[in-house]
Amino acid sequence: MDKSWMHADRRSRTYELGVEEFLRFAVENASDVNNICCPCSKCGSIDGMISARVIKDHLYFNGVDESYKDWVWHGEPSRATVNANEGESEATVDMVEDGDAADNIGLGDQEEKGASEDEEFFENGEDEQYSVESNDFMRLVEDGDKALYPGCTKHTKLNALIQTYNLKAKHGMSDVCYSDMLIMIGIVLPEGNEIPGSHYEAKKTLATLGMDYKKIHACPNDCILYRGQHADASSCPTCGESRWKLGKDNIEKQGRKDEFMRHPADAPTWKLVDQKWPEFGNDPRNLRLALSSDGFNPHSSLSSRYSCWPVILVTYNLPPWLCMKRKFMMLTLLISGPKQPGNDIDVYMQPLIDDLKALWDGIDGVYDAFRGEYFKLRAVLFWTINDFPAYGNLSGSVTKAYNGCPICCENTKPHRLSHGQKMSHIGHRRWLPRHHPYRRLTKEFNNLPEFETAPEPLSGEEVLKRVEGMT
Incomplete structure (x- = not known):
């Protein structure tokens, strides 16, 4: 295959056609089209395992690694394999030409047998090094010899990765914290360092050491594991419970109407809004919100003269296991200053109150991507979530002295x-x-x-x- 495009200008038509031809060749020989080695100058043919579309972007932005002459990571046999195959074929032809008829017959049988052995050798022998598992192992070996950064003689990429991962496990770092630490280390180290950019990349490398895991489904009634002869079963052979659907008891429990509150939708406030403003309750896309706020000292020191009051809106239109997750909460205000606002917090709440009033009246032209239509979005504030002192600040009610109970x-x-x-x-x-x-x-x-x-x-x-x- 013509590889002269690898040395051409990235803006040229030759380079464009070469990239297209390479991607076509890589996709045809890939076992997984979403996990192809990236041959750009940054990934270096072995670090990146991404889709063809992303590889195309890498090749245009970073350029191709010109030292990658044999595309062994993308299905092309190595030169040693090709030379050995050609040399053996030439030797066989010479032997056939020099032998007699009887020998030719025997050599013909040996050729046929030898061909099958060669095919078996190339399928199960030398070419086996280019399987997915072998590629991963070879990358791990190369990472073990690769310097952490240009000129480094004490640490390798794999050594640094193992040490940082041990630190993560020892101190209970979260995945996000570990990713941020890797980014910080990568910034501090010299340019061209081999530190992974995220926890995902680090875990993908360490999975080659056997640290990966496999999920196995279990029967909801703890009868069997779906493995071995039951790996493809859709229901439990012991109790008959479905593998994919909730049991009858769970379905009844989720749809049960009783005195217990499993979601804010079971609260009287939710039902009151549906009854008092039926046009609001008839559209499930209208937002049901709660406001939460409290003050804290971000410097963890009582002597520090600084106060911070975040004001957060919680969306209750989500399932109970999602509505209180951090990524679904909206930080609407951040009130900071040398002292806490106290009862004057209503001054700082005015922009949010104006927005809530506008949401109650409705915002036209909101696009529903699922239905493919525009609709009028409305929102209502149910209640506030805070401790007792903050309750007094937000509501303006007295929470101390002789009439300190806001209910009584x-x-x-x-x-x-x-x-x-x-x-x-x-x-x-x-x-x-x-x-x-x-x-x-x-x-x-x-x-x-x-x-x-x-x-x-x-x-x-x-x-x-x-x-x-x-x-």
Whole structure:
């Protein structure tokens, strides 16, 4: 195959045609079209295992490795293999020409037998070094001899990789932390170093050492493992449970309607919104949000005069195992300063409140990629998630002193401790059932029985009425 294009200008038509011809050859000889060695000058024919489309980009951006003359990593036999094959064929022809007829017949049989042996040798012998497993092992051997960076004589790529991975396991680093550490090391080391750029690349290299794993399905009732004779079974031969679908008990459990709350969709607030604004509830694409905020000192020092208040929106339109994941939360505000905002946090919340009002009215022209249509997106804020002091800051409600309970308000039962002079709130037995035995106990509490009922929380209209006119 013509390889003169490897020395041509990357902007030329010759280079373009050569790249196309190479990719066609590599795809035809690849066992997995998504895992082909990249011959660009950066990957060096053995480091990159990517798809043909990405290789094409690499060849145009990085150029081809001109020292890669024999495409042994892409299905081309090595020169030694070709020379040995040609030499053996020539020797066989000379022997046939010099022999007699009887010998020719015997040599013909030997040729036929020898050809089959050669084919078997090339299939199972020398060419075996170009199988996927052998390629991985050869890469590992080369990594063991490859200097960590140009001029380094103390450490190799494999040695550095093993040491950093041992550090990850010893100190319990997360995958993201380990990837960031590799990037930092790669920046610190001289240019041209061999440090992997991510945890994925490091793990792919170490998997050759036998550190990979294999997932094996199990019966939901712990009857069998789907391996060996049951590797392709779709149901358990012991109990008949499906391998791929949830059992009846799990399906009933997921769709069961009872007093337990398994998702915010089971909360009264969700149902109230659907009943009060049915046009909002009829479209499942409308967002149900919760707001969470709290202050912290990022410097982990109480003496540091710095405060940071992140304001995060949580989306409840996702399954319960996803809605509280970090990547599905939205950091909408980051309030920082020399001191915490306190009750003045409402000043900093104004941009978010304006956005929430706009979302409640609806945003036209939002594109639904799944349905291929535009729709009007709306959102509603359900509640806030915070501790008690932050609750007081966000709501503007009193959370200390004589009326410190935002539920009881003026019906709070405060009691100032005689020695510590701190305010405590009693009367929590009012929320117990009417005939609960704790209501009649006296010495264990405040020496008085409890006969009152729990106060009713204020409704939204009552709260609005109380704060009307306040500036």
